[in-house]
Amino acid sequence: MDKPSEGVTGVCGIDISAQTLAVAVQRAGASPWVLGEVANTAAGHQQLLAQLQGMGGRVRVVMEASGVYGLDLAVRLAATPGIELAVLNPKTARRFAESLGERSKTDPVDARVLGEYAARMPFTPWQAPRTVVLELRAITRRIASLKVQHGQESNRLHAQESSEQLPACVRRELRSSLRRVERAVQKLTRAALALVAHDPPLAAALALLQSAPGVGETSALQILGEVSALPSQLGVKQWVAHCGLDVREHLSGSSVRRPPRISKAGNRRLRRALFMPALVAVQHDPHLRAFYLHLVGRGKAKLQALVAVMRKLLHAFYGMLRLRQPYCGARLLPALTL
Numbered sequence: 001m002d003k004p005s006e007g008v009t010g011v012c013g014i015d016i017s018a019q020t021l022a023v024a025v026q027r028a029g030a031s032p033w034v035l036g037e038v039a040n041t042a043a044g045h046q047q048l049l050a051q052l053q054g055m056g057g058r059v060r061v062v063m064e065a066s067g068v069y070g071l072d073l074a075v076r077l078a079a080t081p082g083i084e085l086a087v088l089n090p091k092t093a094r095r096f097a098e099s100l101g102e103r104s105k106t107d108p109v110d111a112r113v114l115g116e117y118a119a120r121m122p123f124t125p126w127q128a129p130r131t132v133v134l135e136l137r138a139i140t141r142r143i144a145s146l147k148v149q150h151g152q153e154s155n156r157l158h159a160q161e162s163s164e165q166l167p168a169c170v171r172r173e174l175r176s177s178l179r180r181v182e183r184a185v186q187k188l189t190r191a192a193l194a195l196v197a198h199d200p201p202l203a204a205a206l207a208l209l210q211s212a213p214g215v216g217e218t219s220a221l222q223i224l225g226e227v228s229a230l231p232s233q234l235g236v237k238q239w240v241a242h243c244g245l246d247v248r249e250h251l252s253g254s255s256v257r258r259p260p261r262i263s264k265a266g267n268r269r270l271r272r273a274l275f276m277p278a279l280v281a282v283q284h285d286p287h288l289r290a291f292y293l294h295l296v297g298r299g300k301a302k303l304q305a306l307v308a309v310m311r312k313l314l315h316a317f318y319g320m321l322r323l324r325q326p327y328c329g330a331r332l333l334p335a336l337t338l
Contacts, residue, residue: 008084009057013114014048015107016040016063016070022107023048024115027055033115035108045073052083062086062118064093064110071134078128087126088117091265096121129229132199139192140225143185143218144269150181192221202228204324211326212316213288214280222273227317236318242266243274245311262307271310278309287329288312 008028015022021044025034038044052059061077063070065087077085097105097113129137157174160166196202205228209220230242240246244266264271282292288309295305316332319325 007058008060010052010055010059011115011118012052012059012061013111013116013118014061014063014070014073015110015114016066016073017107018069020044020107021048021073022111023051024108024111025051025055026115026119033112035111037107040069040073042072045076048073049076049080049083053080056082058082058084060084060086060118060123062088062114064088064090064114066090074126075128078126084123085126086118086123088114089265093117127231127233132195132202133228136192136195136202136221137225137229139188139195140222141269143188143192144222144272146181146185146188150178150185153177153181189218189221192225193217196221196224205321208320208324208326209317212277212281212313212320213285213327213329214277214313219273219277223270223277223317226267226270226273227321236315239314239318240311243270243314244268245271245274245307245314274310274313275306278306278313281313282306282309285329287333291333 010025010027012026013024017040019040021038021040023036023038025036026032038047052061059082061083063074063085070087074085074087077083093110093114096117097110100113100116102109102113153174157171157178160171160174196206202224206220206224209215209223210217215223227239230239234242237246241263244262244264246263246266247261278288281288282305283289291312292305292309295308296302300308312332316327319332320327
């Protein structure tokens with residue numbers, strides 16, 4: 001992480017929407033902000049790159065994590081010599097704007113706020129994941145969405161079948177919808193497995209994840225799709241924060257003392273993918289079960305203890321993938337006597 005604006009010739013903030021990019025550029029020094037807009041297309045990206053490269057030297061760019069709408073631009077900026085890119089969590093950007101006393105929220109304002117962040121705050125460059133990793137993440141996220149849809153349709157079918165007064169055609173359509181979703185999940189799962197099989201690092205990582213208790217093929221793919229895209233320099237605490245499993249305390253003086261809660265300020269997909277493995281692990285892995293019962297015995301609610309198991313599993317996955325070793329409960333929880 002570099003110091004703010006050290007040795008750079010200019011900074012740029014980019015607010016991304018589906019159709020356009022709002023751009024705020026400032027040269028080094030006290031020059032005014034130059035605001036503009038380009039199309040969010042390949043031609044617009046080339047126009048923006050030409051403007052940034054025309055500033056010479058090192059240019060720092062900050063944009064928000066905006067999903068697929070900003071992905072192509074982020075990959076292109078990260079690969080361009082002389083340009084350093086940071087991709088910011090939208091909540092971080094909003095809180096930074098509030099710290100500046102900025103009450104308005106428009107595309108030009110957001111672009112200038114992101115530029116101010118590039119000029120003032122410590123800078124962590126974004127690393128573009130490999131293409132195969134981006135493809136895997138896209139497939140696994142689609143599978144996760146389809147599974148949510150399957151659950152919703154199942155609930156609707158159950159409700160329809162509870163009464164004979166409701167039309168049979170609706171039940172038939174819901175059953176047909178469920179079959180379509182199931183076929184789509186199977187097809188995408190095969191595609192994900194084929195993608196992993198042709199990439200040795202991903203194949204090895206998938207096998208390691210499946211050595212952990214409660215992690216089957218489906219959960220392993222979901223977890224791998226998310227963690228394989230994380231920058232290699234992140235530590236385990238940053239993994240936990242990225243997942244939103246970091247603990248947020250709220251204490252002030254002697255009168256305000258709220259119970260600690262997880263922040264939920266991170267990747268909800270990864271958090272959801274950890275839930276079922278944790279649920280199975282507390283039933284079948286003696287080490288994690290002992291840890292879970294230890295927390296419950298100390299007065300923790302069962303859900304709190306389960307979230308702690310999720311966090312322990314994430315620690316385990318980090319170590320397994322870094323050290324390239326299978327799961328070992330005794331190494332993860334050496335202090336607990338079984």
